[in-house]
Amino acid sequence: MDYICLVYVDENRLASLPRGERDTLLARTCDYRRDLLAEQHYQWGRWLPSARLATTLRRRDGGLRLRDGAAIRGEEQLGLVVLLRARDLDQALTLAAGLPLVELGCVEVRPLSEQAPWVRQGDT
Amino acid sequence: MKYLCLVYAEEDLLHSLPDSPEDDECQAYADSLAESGRMLGAEPLEPVRSAVTVRVRDGKTSVIDGPFAETKEQLTGFYLVDARDLNEAIRIAEGIPPARVGSIEVRPVRELQTEKPR
Amino acid sequence: MQTSRHIEALYRDESRRVLATLIRLLGDFDLAEEALQDAFTAAVTQWPKDGIPDNPRAWLVSAGRFKAIDRLRRRARFDASLEELALRFEQATEMPDLDLSVEDDRLRLIFTCCHPALSEQARVALTLREVCDLTTEEIASAFLIPVPTVAQRIVRAKAKIRDAGIPYRVPEKSELAERLGSVLQVVYLVFNEGYFPSSGEALTRTDLSGEALRLGRLLFSLLPEPEAGGLLALMLLTEARRAARTDAAGDPVLLDDQDRSLWDRTLIAEGESLVERSLRSRRFGPYSLQAAIAAVHAEAQRPEDTDWEQIVGLYDVLLRAAPSPVIALNRAVAVAMRDGPQAGLALIGDLLAEGELDNYYLAQAARADLCRRLGRLEEARDAYRAALALCQQGVQRDFLQKRLAALDVERGHA
Numbered sequence: 335m336d337y338i339c340l341v342y343v344d345e346n347r348l349a350s351l352p353r354g355e356r357d358t359l360l361a362r363t364c365d366y367r368r369d370l371l372a373e374q375h376y377q378w379g380r381w382l383p384s385a386r387l388a389t390t391l392r393r394r395d396g397g398l399r400l401r402d403g404a405a406i407r408g409e410e411q412l413g414l415v416v417l418l419r420a421r422d423l424d425q426a427l428t429l430a431a432g433l434p435l436v437e438l439g440c441v442e443v444r445p446l447s448e449q450a451p452w453v454r455q456g457d458t
Numbered sequence: 459m460k461y462l463c464l465v466y467a468e469e470d471l472l473h474s475l476p477d478s479p480e481d482d483e484c485q486a487y488a489d490s491l492a493e494s495g496r497m498l499g500a501e502p503l504e505p506v507r508s509a510v511t512v513r514v515r516d517g518k519t520s521v522i523d524g525p526f527a528e529t530k531e532q533l534t535g536f537y538l539v540d541a542r543d544l545n546e547a548i549r550i551a552e553g554i555p556p557a558r559v560g561s562i563e564v565r566p567v568r569e570l571q572t573e574k575p576r
Numbered sequence: 577m578q579t580s581r582h583i584e585a586l587y588r589d590e591s592r593r594v595l596a597t598l599i600r601l602l603g604d605f606d607l608a609e610e611a612l613q614d615a616f617t618a619a620v621t622q623w624p625k626d627g628i629p630d631n632p633r634a635w636l637v638s639a640g641r642f643k644a645i646d647r648l649r650r651r652a653r654f655d656a657s658l659e660e661l662a663l664r665f666e667q668a669t670e671m672p673d674l675d676l677s678v679e680d681d682r683l684r685l686i687f688t689c690c691h692p693a694l695s696e697q698a699r700v701a702l703t704l705r706e707v708c709d710l711t712t713e714e715i716a717s718a719f720l721i722p723v724p725t726v727a728q729r730i731v732r733a734k735a736k737i738r739d740a741g742i743p744y745r746v747p748e749k750s751e752l753a754e755r756l757g758s759v760l761q762v763v764y765l766v767f768n769e770g771y772f773p774s775s776g777e778a779l780t781r782t783d784l785s786g787e788a789l790r791l792g793r794l795l796f797s798l799l800p801e802p803e804a805g806g807l808l809a810l811m812l813l814t815e816a817r818r819a820a821r822t823d824a825a826g827d828p829v830l831l832d833d834q835d836r837s838l839w840d841r842t843l844i845a846e847g848e849s850l851v852e853r854s855l856r857s858r859r860f861g862p863y864s865l866q867a868a869i870a871a872v873h874a875e876a877q878r879p880e881d882t883d884w885e886q887i888v889g890l891y892d893v894l895l896r897a898a899p900s901p902v903i904a905l906n907r908a909v910a911v912a913m914r915d916g917p918q919a920g921l922a923l924i925g926d927l928l929a930e931g932e933l934d935n936y937y938l939a940q941a942a943r944a945d946l947c948r949r950l951g952r953l954e955e956a957r958d959a960y961r962a963a964l965a966l967c968q969q970g971v972q973r974d975f976l977q978k979r980l981a982a983l984d985v986e987r988g989h990a
């Protein structure tokens with residue numbers, strides 16, 4: 335089964351990490367990804383840089399409304415999205431919890447919809 | 459540039475408002491985007507009641523039933539697109555049917571392999 | 577020295593244009609700003625010897641570009657990715673016709689700084705910095721916010737433009753009207769902050785209003801759209817009353833009590849002409865309508881000559897074009913002038929009942945004035961007190977205190 339892993343972190347906390355620690359986080363994540371890929375768990379993933387780079391839009395009354403920032407405002411913001419394939423939810427949770435970034439926040443795991451994907455990602 | 463269009467909507471209302479998207483509208487829009495070559499992937503998500511959240515502190519794992527936070531709007535799906543710039547990404551996001559009843563967040567994204575997370 | 581004064585004048589007149597073109601060529605605000613400084617430094621060094629070039633602007637753009645490439649090369653020793661960038665700029669052979677593209681470049685700069693994906697605060701700070709060439713300190717002092725706050729807004733705005741992929745482009749025709757709205761909003765915000773500041777002691781901050789007017793003129797000259805003309809007209813007609821707006825003590829004077837001989841008739845004429853032009857186009861919007869209302873006021877030689885019927889009619893159209901509780905309030909005040917205080921009071925009562933204007937002190941002030949005119953002095957006092965509770969601006973507060981005190985005098989004589 336396929337699961338989506340949404341990793342939420344406090345951006346300010348991430349930004350205040352010393353450069354060395356951030357680089358280590360990156361390296362560990364790359365290593366982890368490689369391991370997951372080898373075991374065919376990893377489907378694809380993307381880093382989401384700062385929520386400050388986000389733009390949220392709504393269409394109402396036929397007009398477009400744009401706003402600077404993420405759709406959800408809070409202490410923790412989405413920082414990483416990964417699609418994993420696992421035997422079951424328990425395994426998905428174990429695998430997701432192993433993502434290094436989770437140490438700074440949390441990860442929400444959800445099964446992908448039972449409907450077929452609108453379009454399945456081609457790349458990893 | 460690659461952008462992630464995160465689709466947020468109030469789950470309870472998503473399908474019951476006058477402007478709500480029809481069942482096949484989202485698939486149709488995804489298909490048209492795929493044809494234009496700008497679509498890299500898109501997934502609908504299961505509702506938050508099927509979500510489980512994990513926190514790891516000092517090596518200890520705690521598992522909570524539910525999403526990471528209670529929010530007015532929930533993440534219901536996403537589109538990963540390739541666009542020339544933010545303007546084009548916004549035009550793409552504008553056309554996602556739930557934009558009429560929810561919010562679409564557009565964010566540039568980076569691949570895991572080579573880039574820094576910053 | 578003759579040359580150095582010439583260069584100073586050139587900086588005043590041309591630096592914004594040169595910057596806009598450099599931003600387009602180099603694709604980066606900071607790089608372009610450094611290039612601009614380098615270019616003028618080079619001019620100061622070389623022109624006394626070589627003479628002033630025939631096309632100074634082209635010389636400066638060219639010099640700036642080469643200096644930028646040099647800088648990137650030097651930095652590439654520490655960061656290899658910059659070498660590629662330097663190469664790309666160097667290889668861009670075509671130097672486009674500067675005279676044709678420079679106004680495009682200025683428009684590009686304005687639209688980019690006012691992009692709706694940026695927060696309003698970011699748009700204002702970035703526009704004042706990049707388009708109007710105000711320093712961070714000047715912006716901070718104009719808005720009464722700390723300098724680091726302004727600096728951070730500008731840094732983050734530039735980062736978002738670069739990292740989120742906001743393109744340096746004039747919007748397509750199909751999006752122009754909507755995107756123009758974003759620009760006009762910034763200009764109007766700056767003008768209002770200068771004319772009617774939200775806090776602080778001075779009633780008007782002349783420098784900001786002046787910047788807004790310059791910006792409005794520039795925008796209209798580059799893009800003669802009806803609403804751009806409408807906003808410029810609105811600002812001109814408002815600015816025209818500046819001399820009459822405060823008395824010798826610096827206290828505000830209401831429109832009805834202003835010495836109309838102090839109104840600037842040249843600005844009024846310019847504003848009126850712009851309004852006419854805009855309304856004739858039929859593509860007018862809220863700014864043009866507000867300007868039209870201001871024009872009707874300006875036409876009246878004395879307050880009692882004011883054509884309130886026309887004003888109410890314009891408010892009706894404005895309310896349809898841009899429904900808002902504040903506009904509804906202004907319409908209610910106009911209705912009171914046309915039909916008597918009772919009619920206006922009823923409308924204001926409805927608005928307050930809907931909870932729309934709870935935090936808007938002018939709603940209470942308007943109510944107070946109408947109650948006073950009807951002789952309902954207790955209600956007037958309550959309303960003035962409510963207005964004071966909501967108002968932060970020093971001079972406006974003094975004004976409300978005076979009106980409140982005047983009521984007591986009236987009551988004493990009743």
